[in-house]
Amino acid sequence: xxxxxxxxxxxxxxxxxxxxxxxxxxxxxxxxxxxxxxxxxxxxxxxxxxxxxxxxxxxxxxxxxxxxxxxxxxxxxxxxxxxxxxxxxxxxxxxxxxxxxxxxxxxxxxxxxxxxxxxxxxxxxxxxxxxxxxxxxxxxxxxxxxxxxxxxxxxxxxxxxxxxxxxxxxxxxxxxxxxxxxxxxxxxxxxxxxxxxxxxxxxxxxxxxxxxxxxxxxxxxxxxxxxxxxxxxxxxxxxxxxxxxxxxxxxxxxxxxxxxxxxxxxxxxxxxxxxxxxxxxxxxxxxxxxxxxxxxxxxxxxxxxxxxxxxxxxxxxxxxxxxxxxxxxxxxxxxxxxxxxxxxxx
Amino acid sequence: xxxxxxxxxxxxxxxxxxxxxxxxxxxxxxxxxxxxxxxxxxxxxxxxxxxxxxxxxxxxxxxxxxxxxxxxxxxxxxxxxxxxxxxxxxxxxxxxxxxxxxxxxxxxxxxxxxxxxxxxxxxxxxxxxxxxxxxxxxxxxxxxxxxxxxxxxxxxxxxxxxxxxxxxxxxxxxxxxxxxxxxxxxxxxxxxxxxxxxxxxxxxxxxxxxxxxxxxxxxxxxxxxxxxxxxxxxxxxxxxxxxxxxxxxxxxxxxxxxxxxxxxxxxxxxxxxxxxxxxxxxxxxxxxxxxxxxxxxxxxxxxxxxxxxxxxxxxxxxxxxxxxxxxxxxxxxxxxxxxxxxxxxxxxxxxxxxxxxxx
Numbered sequence: 164x165x166x167x168x169x170x171x172x173x174x175x176x177x178x179x180x181x182x183x184x185x186x187x188x189x190x191x192x193x194x195x196x197x198x199x200x201x202x203x204x205x206x207x208x209x210x211x212x213x214x215x216x217x218x219x220x221x222x223x224x225x226x227x228x229x230x231x232x233x234x235x236x237x238x239x240x241x242x243x244x245x246x247x248x249x250x251x252x253x254x255x256x257x258x259x260x261x262x263x264x265x266x267x268x269x270x271x272x273x274x275x276x277x278x279x280x281x282x283x284x285x286x287x288x289x290x291x292x293x294x295x296x297x298x299x300x301x302x303x304x305x306x307x308x309x310x311x312x313x314x315x316x317x318x319x320x321x322x323x324x325x326x327x328x329x330x331x332x333x334x335x336x337x338x339x340x341x342x343x344x345x346x347x348x349x350x351x352x353x354x355x356x357x358x359x360x361x362x363x364x365x366x367x368x369x370x371x372x373x374x375x376x377x378x379x380x381x382x383x384x385x386x387x388x389x390x391x392x393x394x395x396x397x398x399x400x401x402x403x404x405x406x407x408x409x410x411x412x413x414x415x416x417x418x419x420x421x422x423x424x425x426x427x428x429x430x431x432x433x434x435x436x437x438x439x440x441x442x443x444x445x446x447x448x449x450x451x452x453x454x455x456x457x458x459x460x461x462x463x464x465x466x467x468x469x470x471x472x473x474x475x476x477x478x479x480x481x482x483x484x485x486x487x488x489x490x491x492x493x494x495x496x497x498x499x500x501x502x503x504x505x506x507x508x509x
Numbered sequence: 510x511x512x513x514x515x516x517x518x519x520x521x522x523x524x525x526x527x528x529x530x531x532x533x534x535x536x537x538x539x540x541x542x543x544x545x546x547x548x549x550x551x552x553x554x555x556x557x558x559x560x561x562x563x564x565x566x567x568x569x570x571x572x573x574x575x576x577x578x579x580x581x582x583x584x585x586x587x588x589x590x591x592x593x594x595x596x597x598x599x600x601x602x603x604x605x606x607x608x609x610x611x612x613x614x615x616x617x618x619x620x621x622x623x624x625x626x627x628x629x630x631x632x633x634x635x636x637x638x639x640x641x642x643x644x645x646x647x648x649x650x651x652x653x654x655x656x657x658x659x660x661x662x663x664x665x666x667x668x669x670x671x672x673x674x675x676x677x678x679x680x681x682x683x684x685x686x687x688x689x690x691x692x693x694x695x696x697x698x699x700x701x702x703x704x705x706x707x708x709x710x711x712x713x714x715x716x717x718x719x720x721x722x723x724x725x726x727x728x729x730x731x732x733x734x735x736x737x738x739x740x741x742x743x744x745x746x747x748x749x750x751x752x753x754x755x756x757x758x759x760x761x762x763x764x765x766x767x768x769x770x771x772x773x774x775x776x777x778x779x780x781x782x783x784x785x786x787x788x789x790x791x792x793x794x795x796x797x798x799x800x801x802x803x804x805x806x807x808x809x810x811x812x813x814x815x816x817x818x819x820x821x822x823x824x825x826x827x828x829x830x831x832x833x834x835x836x837x838x839x840x841x842x843x844x845x846x847x848x849x850x851x852x853x854x855x856x857x858x859x860x861x862x863x864x865x866x867x868x
Binding site: 219220313318328329330331358359360361362363364366367370385387388389391392394415416425426427428429430431432433434435436438439442443 | 575577698727728729732733735736754755756757758759761763780781784785794795796798799802803806808809810811812813815816
């Protein structure tokens with residue numbers, strides 16, 4: 164899923180990252196569940212790109228982002244920063260990694276210390292990373308950063324977090340990134356808690372960061388419409404596994420994994436004259452309780468499940484230019500059920 | 510209903526067009542000039558500040574607006590659930606329901622009734638699924654027991670009958686009978702939400718008010734629940750007030766919609782009208798900021814500016830600091846909610862004579 168790059172070493176790379184959690188409970192359920200199951204991803208700083216990671220709740224999106232940020236370690240696999248495992252970075256490299264790979268978290272209410280004024284998050288980074296030489300330069304930098312995210316400094320400076328709306332607080336986080344100018348932003352559901360009218364402002368800033376400042380972004384979301392708005396590449400995550408990757412246009416117009424297809428038919432359209440024509444059946448939304456390594460994760464819900472789907476983990480099959488799906492329906496050597504053939508799987 | 514389109518808030522501006530009254534006999538819930546304020550140390554927070562809207566029988570009415578616009582407070586006010594320091598400042602809420610004694614419709618004013626008179630109406634006639642209801646199920650009670658509890662509390666029936674009713678309602682929302690014996694922690698988010706809906710409809714109410722019932726759920730589950738809601742509405746002849754910030758959900762579900770902003774109703778119309786031909790600049794901004802999946806990708810600007818505070822709504826039109834069409838009059842005079850086109854109510858000077866005079 165990589166686009167061309169100036170050099171071949173991705174700025175941030177996940178290689179076969181797996182994160183298992185122990186599950187307690189009755190003897191039937193006890194064991195390990197792979198929240199993230201052999202996920203690989205390469206993020207390049209040049210050319211700047213936006214990759215959307217889309218998945219439902221429980222698909223492992225947040226766990227994966229925490230692994231990329233070094234907040235939790237993978238069970239197996241590794242995360243590389245400019246080719247070096249982030250656990251093996253020396254002090255200076257680690258500092259560079261921390262500076263260049265920056266998060267935006269989901270909850271705009273939980274990330275601020277309520278006792279400090281809002282501009283403190285900006286002043287802290289200026290201080291910690293010694294971005295300004297004088298105090299007046301620091302003040303100018305704060306002003307400039309706030310303006311860069313469509314906030315008027317006078318509206319924000321001197322206020323406490325509770326006095327700003329969620330959208331404003333999220334944009335202050337972007338102002339912080341504007342000061343740091345990292346190579347990569349890991350944004351974990353940054354707009355899920357803010358209103359639509361303000362949401363597009365936030366997304367536009369991310370696009371501007373990419374186009375004007377050359378900042379790449381891994382945009383993690385459950386909302387396909389938002390991912391579509393941003394464009395670029397998409398990875399679809401289902402119960403910890405990547406089931407489909409490709410350019411967002413291809414994936415939206417020609418979804419090649421049954422899971423992606425179902426996800427797309429469930430997205431409410433904003434056209435009241437063109438409402439859902441299909442019904443969602445209940446069985447298809449129940450989650451499998453256990454996680455089995457040698458199966459397709461979607462097999463219990465897949466309308467086209469075949470015997471092989473319960474026997475092997477499907478590898479990635481090319482389904483279009485740069486588009487891959489982990490689904491045996493694209494294996495030429497497998498005989499498909501009639502329903503699948505009718506649905507266009509050959 | 511005599512004056513459905515009356516001026517929403519003082520100071521009273523000149524009325525432009527003469528409002529044509531909407532059909533009266535189909536009104537189920539008439540919310541008139543309703544204000545719900547909160548007393549805070551910095552003054553009165555006028556969270557709901559003069560809302561006029563009529564909900565008709567058997568419709569799905571979508572109540573939309575950004576967070577903090579007062580939509581949840583409005584429905585809590587209608588249900589008389591406001592707790593101190595909140596209080597109902599003014600208004601009338603006329604609710605028309607069939608009285609079981611003689612089968613004829615009675616109209617009551619929920620705001621002038623005593624709380625002890627409102628209470629019997631809840632669950633029997635007006636059901637409410639509050640925001641985050643699925644997280645307020647009692648963790649140490651079986652599903653059937655907590656639903657039966659609500660039934661016994663709000664109707665005169667026996668425990669055995671209540672239990673039988675529970676099974677039937679669970680089936681109606683697509684849950685297997687086995688769920689009745691389970692505890693909340695054994696259910697997924699979507700199942701829990703369906704339990705709260707099943708619980709709300711057990712006594713066959715006329716009106717269901719659901720506040721963001723699918724907001725925390727995945728799209729697949731959301732679709733299932735929305736489709737079930739529509740089924741239930743058909744089976745029970747239910748009227749639904751659906752509160753959500755998510756315009757796309759309204760597009761799938763609602764027959765008519767009301768758009769709230771800063772404690773007042775900005776526009777009311779059918780869902781198709783709202784989406785295809787939004788009149789109010791705020792509605793226009795809202796509709797245009799929704800990314801449409803699969804369509805041509807173009808940059809949309811959203812609505813710049815800050816959401817105002819209920820402690821000090823802007824003077825004149827509350828949207829004027831963010832409005833692209835703002836004129837002098839908008840800063841001085843609050844536009845009333847008037848019928849701009851048949852069945853379309855909009856609170857914007859553009860559609861009144863004042864605008865022409867100003868220009």
